[in-house]
Amino acid sequence: MASNEREVLLSVQDMTVDFGSRRNPFRAVNHVSFDIYRGETFGLVGESGSGKTTIGRAIIRINPISGGEVLYEGERISGRISREKDREVTRKIQMIFQDPMASLNERAKVDYIVSEGLYNVQKGLSEEERRRKVEEALTAVGLLPEFASRFPHEFSGGQRQRIGIARALIMGPQFIIADEPISALDVSIRAQVLNLLAQLQKKYGLTYLFVAHDLSVMRFITDRIAVIHKGVIVELSETEKLFAHPLHPYTRALLSAIPLPDPIRERAKVLEVYDPACHDYSVEKPEWVEIEEGHFVRGNKPELEGYRKVLES
Amino acid sequence: MTETVATTPVILSVRDLDVKFHLRGRTLNAIRGISLDLRQGESLAIVGESGSGKSVFTKTFMGLLDQNGEIAGGEILYNGQDLAKYKTEKQWRTIRGREIAMVLQDPMTSLNPLKTIGSQIGEAIAIHQGLHGAALKAKVLEYLRDVGIPDPEGRYKQYPHEFSGGMRQRVVIAIAVACNPKILICDEPTTALDVTIQAQILHLLKELKKKYDLTTIYITHDLGVVANVADRIAVMYAGDIVEIGTCEEVFYSPKHPYTWALLSSLPQLGVKGQDLYSIQGAPPNLFTDIKGDAFAPRNPHALKIDFEERPPYFEVSPTHKARTWLLDPRAPKVEPPEHIRELQKEGVSRFGQQ
Known part of the structure; x- marks a missing residue:
């Protein structure tokens, strides 16, 4: 996406999410901040x-956050918000879930599954209008409008994922959180779904937050990537810069784990394993630093020095 | 065999x-x-x-x-x-x-x-x-x-x-x-x-x-x-092995269009901004008898005979064979997709060094 018109669409500021009881809390997300620009695909x-996944779910308000805030178009959408705002956010931010086998109601027809959100948000909608919208959404994701009268079990994994996408699209969203949308799919189907997501982005001017564990897919689809480890973002960069100069040892470990479809190179590859003990933060505390333009990394002074050397060489 | x-x-x-x-x-x-x-x-x-x-x-x-x-x-x-x-x-x-x-x-x-x-x-x-x-x-x-x-x-x-x-x-x-x-x-x-x-x-x-x-x-x-x-890879499609060969042979010189398609759809080989290659259609229904090559309906390079007769195995090397009419001497020459050829070139040059 063009970087000159960088308008921040969503801003996560100092977000913290805790699970568990108060006496025994587990901090899943630890003071995370990042911005997502309009029209880009941001990878996590x-x-x-x-x-x-927790970050994605916290943005869409499935998991309550215990610290920090989320701004959407400059307005706070986390915590207590007015009813109107709530409805607006529900419409504008949608989610695509990981496992298409588990995320569709087995007892409902596709027609209902796709339009369920409309029942809640656009109450005055006539039946005819609703049906037209369902048809539109199904066509947009490459399914036939006739499929509306069928049940989810009649579809393959790839088709089910398309239904999941149609369900998000019908709300007319601006921002879609895709939580590992392809990791449960076969390789050949993956390509279809990825292409579909890219097409829809162009067509509707969508912004994506793309959550995945597989960097090979990320390189293909994202504009910027944030690498997160144990609830802390360790590196954030434009995709190509990240792949050209991965700095943080955890990023490097993730990169080296990508299987290469090339036997000779793959056999010669050295697998890097990340050991958090390699950081010595007892004396020097780590900082969040922009080490080159658009490339942030977390590290303490000696580490950052090392990273700069890597960049210069 | x-x-x-x-x-x-x-x-x-x-x-x-x-x-x-x-x-x-x-x-x-x-x-x-x-x-x-x-x-x-x-x-x-x-x-x-x-x-x-x-x-x-x-x-x-x-x-x-x-x-x-x-x-x-x-x-x-x-x-x-x-x-x-x-x-x-x-x-x-x-x-x-x-x-x-x-x-x-x-x-x-x-x-x-x-x-x-x-x-x-x-x-x-x-x-x-x-x-x-x-x-x-x-x-x-x-x-x-x-x-x-x-x-x-x-x-x-x-x-x-x-x-x-x-x-x-x-x-x-x-x-x-x-x-x-x-x-x-x-x-x-x-x-x-x-x-x-x-x-x-x-x-x-x-x-x-x-x-x-x-x-x-x-x-x-x-x-x-x-x-x-x-060491060896067998590619299966619709209940049949369509190509089998050593790891290097299958990656660097695949012969069956289905193997091409599988390789092409890997995101590791995709070019950003372009559509990733995806295999059109769906695998055949195995309840019915399959005539010809099972992959033919999804194969952009399909020949007429692919719909009529099941191809035999053609031997490429003693360890490598594929079930596709493209290997028949009478078949027209079909080039594999571009990035497959690139992989092939890289592989061949590195083979040479060893």
């Missing part, structure tokens, strides 16, 4: 348990 | 295997005449989409077909016996675990949640190696260490829910290896896992293969995963 990468 | 470069003995040999499922009065042809030789000590990867029959194919080696499935023809020769003729559980018990063991896809569901890790591994050792008491425990701890589980003493008494996905998969692997099998079948061993864990598990499987002298079969839908672990 990390292992299971890193808190990447 | 004569492979002239037979260097190591064949451990398992499949001849013209047909598997059918009976479903509500209809018949589904899941495996349509596969022949395959598995060599001692090799690691073979079977790659294909869901529904291509790759899991069903390997399940026949262990008599694990569902009730409505049957081996309709062909033979599976192992140790001079035809496994396709095995009927009773008692017969199968001499094979399962002891000779051929399996690691399943989802470590969340393949362990018993009510028993400790130690007792689940111990059970396999007690049955297959006849150890008891202190010797048994010592052996269990040894296997736990082998599969890279830290603090085996403490972990011994724990239950599956106390383990992460990657650790559980290690336990499942320990159980499979503890049976002392000759052949280890890994059915999508890493699809449910994170990329970093995936790399570790693949590394582990490679090491165990060396240590216990295993012959391994990997089943996966992701061609990217197998580059590191496979």
